[in-house]
Structure formats: C-alpha cells, structure tokens
Amino acid sequence: MSFDRALLERPATQVAPLLLGAVLSHGGVSLRITEVEAYLGGGVDPGSHAFRGQTRRNASMFGPPGRLYAYFTYGMHVCANVVCSPDGEASAVLIRGGEVIDGLADARLRRTSAASDRDLARGPARLTLALGIGLGDDGSDLALPPFDLTLAAEPAEFLTGPRTGVSGEGGGAEFPWRFWMPRETSVSPYRRAAPRPPK
C-alpha cells in the first residue's frame, strides 16, 4: 500500500506533521500537502465536528484510519480530512493547502477562477475542487483507487499556530493545531474566524 496505516492510528495532532510533504492524488491531479489542521474527538476539542459525539455527518471521523472524511459547509464548499486514530475513536487532519505537482491542466479546468497556479489548491475548499473531490467520496480509503496517498520519506520541517476560521473556544491559542511548511507559497493566508454581527 501507499502508506503505513499504523502511522495513522494515532491522534490527529501527532499525524498532522507527518502529512506535510505527503502527496495526495485524485481525479488526475497530484499535490504536495503544505498545510494541515488537526481536530480531535473525545470531547476535548471544542472546535472539532466530533466534539458532541457521533452524528450522521461526522460518522467517517469515527471509522478506521486512512479514510477520507469529506463534509459540506457554508452552503457551497467541500473540505477533505484524513481520518486518524483507531476504529471507533474520532480524530482527523484537515488538508488546507498544497502545491499541484501533476495534472496541472485538469486542476486549472476545475478552478477557472484561480488567479494563478499557486492558488489552485491554496485553501481547503479550493483544494477539494482542484482534486475533484466531492461529498460522494466521503469514507473512501485513501490507499485505494481512485485515491492515493504517499507519505514523505523524510519528516518535514514545520511551524504551528492557531487554527484558521475556528470560532469559540476551539479558536484560541490553547489549540495551536495548525501545521504548515515554512516558505511555501501554497499555504493559505491566516484568517480569524468571522465575528458575528453586533445584534
């Protein structure tokens, strides 16, 4: 197989740095992952979809590691996670950014609004679009076609900070679970969670 599944049987916070530099392929496009965020289960992570236990949407997070957790948000976007932790325990790593290294033509066709090649997969929703990942792919095994995930041979150098777009308790400095590779232009710009209007 394309990756050691046992490596993913750990909490997402430990798996996240291992995914930096890994290559994810789907839909004729391959990209080198440069930015991720970790989300835990067990009720310890207020920013996680699994914070209040299992629901229909987050069921994949509770499944075996090495599968895809894809969800729909903001009425129009799909985001992709790599499921971590043993079967029955929920945690996942959100893939936030990457550099397209193969299938540039296909990626451009799906991302007609991208201003430049570096924007093709810069941001979680842009990334799923570039790869052609949809809700129907939720639960797919990333080690099997049409997917492939190959971890980097050498551990990547990385930086950490607060997670992007997470509001409430999970958005603070107590959860510095965003991981990215320094000097990579495909890392998405940090955005604070949108504050709700004054009344």
Next chain:
DNA sequence: CATTAGATCGTCT
C-alpha cells in the same frame, strides 16, 4: 496589501 460584503444550504439545537 487590507478589509468587507454577499453567496448559499446542510446540520444540529
């Protein structure tokens, strides 16, 4: 570069 508004709908309370 920075900030802002608007789009848009499934999910959970």
Next chain:
DNA sequence: GACGATCTAATGA
C-alpha cells in the same frame, strides 16, 4: 432558526 474547519469580487490605501 442560527451558524458555520470558506471563497470570490469589489473597494480603498
């Protein structure tokens, strides 16, 4: 009924 693990286009410095 409110709120998103967001993006794009538009505007101003």
